Amino acid sequence: MPNVVIVGGGPAGIRAASILVEAGLKPVLVNETRQVGGQGYRAPAKSLAVDINALMGSEAGKYQRLHSLFASLQERIDYRSGTLVWGVHEKVLHTLCDGTAGTIPYDALILATGATDRIMPLPGWTLPGVFTLGGAQVILKDQGCLIGNRIVFLGSSPLLFLAALQYHKSGASIAAVVDTTPLSAKRAAMRDLAASPRTLARGIVYRASLHMAGVPIIDGATPRGIDGEGHVEGVRITDGRGRERLIPCDAVAYGYGLKPETQLAELAGARFRFDPIFRLWLPETDADGRAGADLYLAGDGAAIGGADAAEASGALAAHALLTDMGRAQPEAELARLRREVERLRQFQRGLARAFAWPVAQSATLSDETVACRCEAVTVGEIRSAVHAPLGPREVNRVKAITRCGMGRCQGRFCGPALQEIVAGACVVPIAEVGRLRMQAPVKPIPLHAAAEMEP
Amino acid sequence: MPDEPKQRTHKGQFVRAVPRHGATLRLTIDRDTVEAVEGDSLLAVLLLNGRVVRHLEFGGAPRAGFCLMGACQDCWVSLGDGDRVRACTTLAANEMVVWTDPQKAHADA
Numbered sequence A: 001m002p003n004v005v006i007v008g009g010g011p012a013g014i015r016a017a018s019i020l021v022e023a024g025l026k027p028v029l030v031n032e033t034r035q036v037g038g039q040g041y042r043a044p045a046k047s048l049a050v051d052i053n054a055l056m057g058s059e060a061g062k063y064q065r066l067h068s069l070f071a072s073l074q075e076r077i078d079y080r081s082g083t084l085v086w087g088v089h090e091k092v093l094h095t096l097c098d099g100t101a102g103t104i105p106y107d108a109l110i111l112a113t114g115a116t117d118r119i120m121p122l123p124g125w126t127l128p129g130v131f132t133l134g135g136a137q138v139i140l141k142d143q144g145c146l147i148g149n150r151i152v153f154l155g156s157s158p159l160l161f162l163a164a165l166q167y168h169k170s171g172a173s174i175a176a177v178v179d180t181t182p183l184s185a186k187r188a189a190m191r192d193l194a195a196s197p198r199t200l201a202r203g204i205v206y207r208a209s210l211h212m213a214g215v216p217i218i219d220g221a222t223p224r225g226i227d228g229e230g231h232v233e234g235v236r237i238t239d240g241r242g243r244e245r246l247i248p249c250d251a252v253a254y255g256y257g258l259k260p261e262t263q264l265a266e267l268a269g270a271r272f273r274f275d276p277i278f279r280l281w282l283p284e285t286d287a288d289g290r291a292g293a294d295l296y297l298a299g300d301g302a303a304i305g306g307a308d309a310a311e312a313s314g315a316l317a318a319h320a321l322l323t324d325m326g327r328a329q330p331e332a333e334l335a336r337l338r339r340e341v342e343r344l345r346q347f348q349r350g351l352a353r354a355f356a357w358p359v360a361q362s363a364t365l366s367d368e369t370v371a372c373r374c375e376a377v378t379v380g381e382i383r384s385a386v387h388a389p390l391g392p393r394e395v396n397r398v399k400a401i402t403r404c405g406m407g408r409c410q411g412r413f414c415g416p417a418l419q420e421i422v423a424g425a426c427v428v429p430i431a432e433v434g435r436l437r438m439q440a441p442v443k444p445i446p447l448h449a450a451a452e453m454e455p
Numbered sequence B: 001m002p003d004e005p006k007q008r009t010h011k012g013q014f015v016r017a018v019p020r021h022g023a024t025l026r027l028t029i030d031r032d033t034v035e036a037v038e039g040d041s042l043l044a045v046l047l048l049n050g051r052v053v054r055h056l057e058f059g060g061a062p063r064a065g066f067c068l069m070g071a072c073q074d075c076w077v078s079l080g081d082g083d084r085v086r087a088c089t090t091l092a093a094n095e096m097v098v099w100t101d102p103q104k105a106h107a108d109a
């Protein structure tokens, strides 16, 4: 039997596994987190008295279906939980589980690695008490904790309203939801958003519920900074009408949508193209997720699409893999899945406009603002590197000089902003400054584990 | 730089919204004894009891993690045995000794 390995235990990875099991294979499913379900559908630990149905709201049914699907598969797959894949080299995955290094060889690989928050630096964003928006949701499901007593949800993302509502239901006091995209941009995006009326309606309900609960919602604001001595004390904004406001709070959930985790795809040989709507370099795949020889990508790790698109694209990737093994697949089902993924990704293009990445904000950042939180590299240091005589105009060279993007997070959080800052300083289109390259390990690992990778 | 233990007498950054059932654990964080429940992550314990997790190696600014999901690497702390761990993906354990500042760990050894 061919050795098929799936990385990622979210909707995409679980669905891919189920198709392979139905075809009589026994895939390995590797998942970094201890709890299965991925980022949005993560199962809370048994010891936590979380009312998951209340937390998942209208998605509770889907959550339950995904987890019963996983339960039915567990005996028929080789599930490795709490295992990080930190490298890929010549068809071998390098793993780390509880401090112990290991390897998993594969014949075919499906990567369903999901996404992390996309962040734009802001004065004060490194203060204790500022967390990513996705992190704020994860800590609630994973640890039953709220990120603070009085919270501002700041940025622009459909998850802003969802997270705020989950926090409200969990008893948090919400100082405000501050969305940096004006309502006019949301109206303009309606055509793409109509591609998924149900999801659109859900978003409107989240917002209305918050409004009815008396949570202040501020649209089209420009964030000026997060203030505080040693920890967060307030968020300074200019609201849509040009008024300066300080919103007192002790925690901030901050984010601008999601960014695919593509590090493993790169190591496994995927090629990348610049996507002008997301303003990100995304891995190239065909409609079914093929990204190279024996390499398939699915879910948010391939292109941000949400949980439904993740499931459908996970199924597609598995069908593609089976097709390439010479096993005929049900054409009608494939066509249906392709339409589904296309429709949902179309919707995401609408979301990317309705909840915009703040390109203009990167140009107005003060030189003192920290861009790289790993090594405290400032925006000014990046700009002066670019402006120096014969200064670099390509992000990997800027990274080598300034160390922005070289720290332990491997540019996950400064990368998108670094591209914008360099393009802004060079006055060229962002695609021209290139793409930050990745290396193994994709996350820091103990030295002894890295040593074992040497042949 | 403010002294860590003093800050920890203030209430923490995190608020427990959902009770956790499990054995009570006792950990030492920079010489303070704190209680936790089996299943708590080290980061949750640190931030339920304080507002700072560490000080950055580059310039010493206070930090308290950021992504809460093992991606940003802004929550590394030292354990009594000298190991460095990522607090948000490490489970708290009974009698764990945690140092938010590696220098202090050395000074103590």
Ligand SMILES: Cc1cc2nc3c(=O)[nH]c(=O)nc-3n(C[C@H](O)[C@H](O)[C@H](O)COP(=O)(O)OP(=O)(O)OC[C@H]3O[C@@H](n4cnc5c(N)ncnc54)[C@H](O)[C@@H]3O)c2cc1C
Binding pocket: A007, A008, A009, A010, A011, A012, A013, A030, A031, A032, A033, A037, A038, A039, A040, A041, A059, A083, A084, A085, A086, A112, A113, A114, A115, A116, A117, A133, A134, A135, A137, A138, A159, A162, A258, A261, A264, A298, A299, A300, A301, A305, A306, A307, A310, A442
């Ligand atoms: C933080 C966050 C919170 C979200 N909250 C919600 C929500 O509340 N409701 C909602 O409807 N949608 C939510 N979403 C969106 C939705 O969850 C996603 O669209 C969906 O989960 C995507 O599924 P996926 O299978 O592609 O990836 P994910 O569900 O993200 O799963 C990816 C899995 O891969 C694992 N992984 C990644 N890299 C590696 C590696 N190198 N080695 C081993 N394992 C690895 C991860 O640990 C994770 O378990 C959230 C997204 C994020 C990022």
Ligand code: FES
Binding pocket: B064, B065, B066, B067, B068, B069, B070, B071, B072, B073, B074, B075, B086, B087, B088, B089
């Ligand atoms: S908080 Fe980001 S890695 Fe722990």
